[in-house]
Amino acid sequence: AAGVIQSPRHLIKEKRETATLKCYPIPRHDTVYWYQQGPGQDPQFLISFYEKMQSDKGSIPDRFSAQQFSDYHSELNMSSLELGDSALYFCASSSILEDTQYFGPGTRLTVL
């Protein structure tokens, strides 16, 4: 079965640079979620989109923005990167027919 696809899987950036993370949800899933997991921590919700509209917002810094496109893929844009942004970033998707969120493999971002 198709899973959530995230790219890139690994990303290394310098402080103050920008990064774009991409997420391709499971086909026919209409909701996309972004989570950030710092080292040794549990995942923290950043933002979600339902049918291309922002549906919920968590502790997402103002330096970050995200959107969902017409083909339902989503991008998380991160600017003015800081050392503390180093984390594993997950995208998850779900369907209106099912409650479960399925996670992608994650993008490991390292800010030097």
Place this chain on the structure above:
Amino acid sequence: AQKITQTQPGMFVQEKEAVTLDCTYDTSDPSYGLFWYKQPSSGEMIFLIYQGSYDQQNATEGRYSLNFQKARKSANLVISASQLGDSAMYFCAMREGGEYGNKLVFGAGTILRVKS
């Protein structure tokens, strides 16, 4: 306020034995969902099992079962016949509300080590 509490930072279990991972939650919403995810050292988050607040029976998925005690607000994960590959971090999570697009709130996790 902590919404999901996992009181066991780490657990050991002998191969082929059963193990229970504890999870308690706090919500005033009558409609919610409870989830367990497995995160191996490779990092991915693998969905294991789901329990809806209105479900009358405990959820089961293969070797995983969820011991749902609504009055106690607990949703413990039971893994039967543990295997070496079960060694991982396990997260309990909750979704509140009946609307779509609601976030998951995670507990701190429990590291499980299966001994041969």
